[in-house]
Amino acid sequence: MAESRLIQGRYRLLDVIGRGGMGEVWRAVDESLGRRVAVKCLKPVGAQHDTPFAPVLQERFRREARVAASLQHRGVTVVHDFGEYEGVLYLVMELLEGRNLSQLLEENRQRPLPVHEVVDIAEQVADALAYTHERGIVHRDLKPANIMRLTDGEVKICDFGIARLGEGMGITSRLTGTGIAMGTPHYMSPEQIGGGQVDHRSDLYSLGCVLYEIATGVPPFDHEDAWSVLVGHRDTPPQPLRTHREEIPDHFQRIVLDLLAKTPEGRPADAKDLRRRMSAGPDRAGRPETYPTPSPALGPASDGPTGSGPRLPSWTRGMTSGHRATGSLARPAPADPSAGLTGEWTTRVDSRSGVVPSMRTGPERPTPSPEALAVLASRHSAGLSLGRLGRWEEAGEVHRAVAAEREHALGPDHPDTLASRYEVGFTLSRTGRAADALREFGRVVQGRERTLGGDHADTLAARQERAYVLGQLGRHFEAHEVYESVLASRERTLGADHPDTLRCRHNLAFSLSRLGRLEDSYTTAQEVASARARVLGADHPDTLVTRYEVAYALRQLGRWPQALETYREVAAARARALGADHPDTLAARYEVGIGLGRLGRTAEALELYQGLVADRTRLSGPDDPETLRARHGRGVNLGRLGRWEEAHTEAREVSALRERVLGADHPDTLVSRREVAVALGWLGRWVDALTVYEGVAQTRERVLGIDHPEALASRNDEAHCLEQLGRHTEAVELYRRVAALRDRRGT
Structure with missing residues (x-):
């Protein structure tokens, strides 16, 4: 729409005067009436975007138009017109100076x-x-x-x-x-x-x-x-x-x-x-x-003025204050412009050596204009907003562009360039490109170590994200080593109870569980959960995330009654703190269902999954992966109750939907296809079951390798099916082949 510069043959767009999460505001001229106006345009949401948000944003925009147009008061912005042009919603308002x-x-x-x-x-x-x-x-x-x-x-x-x-x-x-x-x-x-x-x-x-x-x-x-x-x-x-x-x-x-x-x-x-x-x-x-100019207000890291009440906890020292008067919790703009987006950052003193490093290399860079830097900062914030909406691909595009422009204007090691690079790495890790994210975080870590020092909070944050990506890549031992190193730095510089220290210890508990050190993971997670409850509160989301990890460790240790109780407590606390429909609340409810099923409380598990399917469908739609996960749980428990015809129907439908939504080779699709075979076996349809088991085994071998545990489990399923069909010689041969592969793998 911006290319034509003219909307409905009437409103000529001149220049952008504001950007936000919903779109852009343009200075424009109403050529029919010859008056200046402001035109607010909702940016089109493409097919690659997170489609559940498109109707939400569009409806919010329409609501704003309807509500604002109904108001006629000197204290409310006047709305002149509203419509849609080439698929883009627009709102015409008075231009405010x-x-x-x-x-x-x-x-x-x-x-x-x-x-x-x-x-x-x-x-x-x-x-x-x-x-x-x-x-x-x-x-x-x-x-x-x-x-x-x-x-x-x-x-x-x-x-x-x-x-x-x-x-x-x-x-x-x-x-x-x-x-x-x-x-x-x-x-x-x-x-x-x-x-x-x-x-x-x-x-x-x-x-x-x-x-x-x-x-x-x-x-x-x-x-x-x-x-x-x-x-x-x-x-x-x-x-x-x-x-x-x-x-x-x-x-x-x-x-x-x-x-x-x-x-x-x-x-x-x-x-x-x-x-x-x-x-x-x-x-x-x-x-x-005329009043004396007050001294700058003290942020939360300060002791506060004398007699101003209780001091904040010691772990708040060094924390920056929240961003004021912008509706954002992004990093605040510094009070002194020379400490912000200019070349003055190069005079930072290295805390370890006391040396004032020179960060510039090559020819002297001209200092960018404040206007250009403000535009980049605004685009950086827009990228963060897209990430908060879960639109990671778009966020990544924004951050990559801003990073390139900041590098050109400010240099590769400028803190703001590195901040954009950090966000690029973050979006890569959230879109499944872990190897690319690892390289990006590596660059950020090196740049921040040079400019800020190894113990700076931003450096440690980048190292911690790098460890997370190592875990995504299955390199859990390396991740564990990084977490241990970062934790030592955080405890030394921030103290044991600082939220950032506790976040690192939580990650350490996670890596311990993935290394098979389940008792250590459980002990560490318990300690972190107790500390977070003391520092942040029992119902703080971070506390509940760690308690969720405690439940996972208990589950891995086979201590299902305790795991179930912990999952239930987390689900109830999340419902209070975040709302019954929050994704984290629903995730905890799903785990409660797993626990009930493992403990033989199948009827309760089925009832829970029935409600969860209804809630997921209402919130995210029938084809959402989490809706299908809940339906899978419902089908499993139908089978446990002996209702195999219903279980078979459910498994077939979920398998078909998962294949369409996730792909034929996705692990969840294969799990559902296996559940189809299980139901067929219980219904006595062993020939049909064998065909499905063979297909799952072949796909897992192709995707994961012939000696992967899941591929071997599928071949065992196939051998069991052959036994049921009386084909004992083939079954024995298959069991032997699986045993040999396991011996070779060392499992």
Whole structure:
């Protein structure tokens, strides 16, 4: 669509003025009316993209158009037109001249805005929210980037992309298929995080977060880790604003803290009530005043100002603060521009030698323009967003392009070039290209060791990802050695309880299990789970991931009752913390079914898989691999109950679907084909079963090799089938051949 530069013969696109997760915003001219407008275009989603997200994004875009077009208020962006052109959805809006609050803070180097401006913004946003709430519309993603301050001082709310029309103002906020609650972590209400009832008072909470930030320079809960931010909203009372900035009026502080009440009932009744309270304040800051410039707000690694309350745990030292006023948890922009995307990074001192290295080689590079670097940073963030959506192929394309441009502009060893290279490696590992990922991470490790040092957190992160890829390649001993080395560095530099140290120890437990050291794996995983519960909380996703690994180790050790109990506890905790429909919750439920079946509790296992099939089908569709995995489990348990006709039908259908979705040679397809043969045998159809067993064995030998354990198991199945058919001589010969191959393999 951008190539024609003209939409519907009317809107001429001039230049891109913004990019986001849903598309691009163009400065344009409405040639029919001769006025300047903004045109927001939803980028087309190609066939290679993650198709489940296409209808979601399109529906969100249409909803924004419908909702925004229904609003006519000076505090809400005006929508002129909406349509579809050459398969691309577009939205025509008034062109706003000004800055959003996120940009205002960034231009002010994250220092707070003058108090009188904060109050003025609060009053105007309250007026606009009163209007939208009266019409039953809850914004649900109010944040600094969605509030514009125009050049004439007027304030407007933008982007109603996830707004919903309320029914009596009662709206249930559910987690999405990716497990992320709709909204932006730094500005989400506790009820939005918990998937509870969301009404207009959720917007008031988000407004409280915005006002807190523009008044103090920091969000109320300012951590780099998304989960820590969400837990802060849910469980932690915010510090009074005056601990950051003493000149904030008491009345205004009370209003903001009331907006940040943990329950909707503790907040102002509605936006009109909020507006009245602001107007009635005895110490209302209604005129410009001169205040001393506050010192930069302290991040979570600081002890905090004297008397500001309990200090953060020791392991937070060295952690950076969360990214402010952008709706992103990406790395924050440095306060000093010279410390960011320029050549000044080359003056970093080597912590080991005290030498100031010279990073440049060859001819002197011209310093890139700030505008060019900002574009690259934006594209890097877009790549991260694609990754969060699971669209790894597209993310990889973006990161490769940005890495090449950063290398040309900044040099191969610049931290931002290496950051892009790191993301390239990450996308390669997530798209099955482990060997390519290993090479990419190797380059990043070498570059970061040269520029940052071997013990720098970024260097260790790259080494840890390299170890993960080694595990993907089956090189578990090498992976284990890397994990041990990284763990020693992390314990030395960060301490035993730092989340990054615990993440490395978790990976070490994983590698131990793959090396067959099951008792060591179980002991290590237990220790990490206990430490994570103490540091992060019992229901933190990282804690639950490690408890999942504990259950796996128990399973491998044959301790099925304990494994089942642990899987059940993890499933229940994930349902509470992430939601019943989160993929991790569903994965734990699947393992519960495995445990029930192994312990002979077949009827319970069948009931569990029946529910899991229904949930997977509802969330991901009937052809999704995880839906088919649940159906396979259902078929296995139908057979265990002696319902072999049903089991045979289920196995045939799953096998056919897996062949179409995953391919004829995929391991899951072959497992289902074997299950077809098992059912045929129990039905007395041994000739048909033999044909299927032979086909599975031949495919496994071709794909895995003749002496692979699964290929040998398939030949054993074939021999057993020959016995049932009375072909004993052939069966004995096949058993002997399998035994000889096993002896040769040493298994």
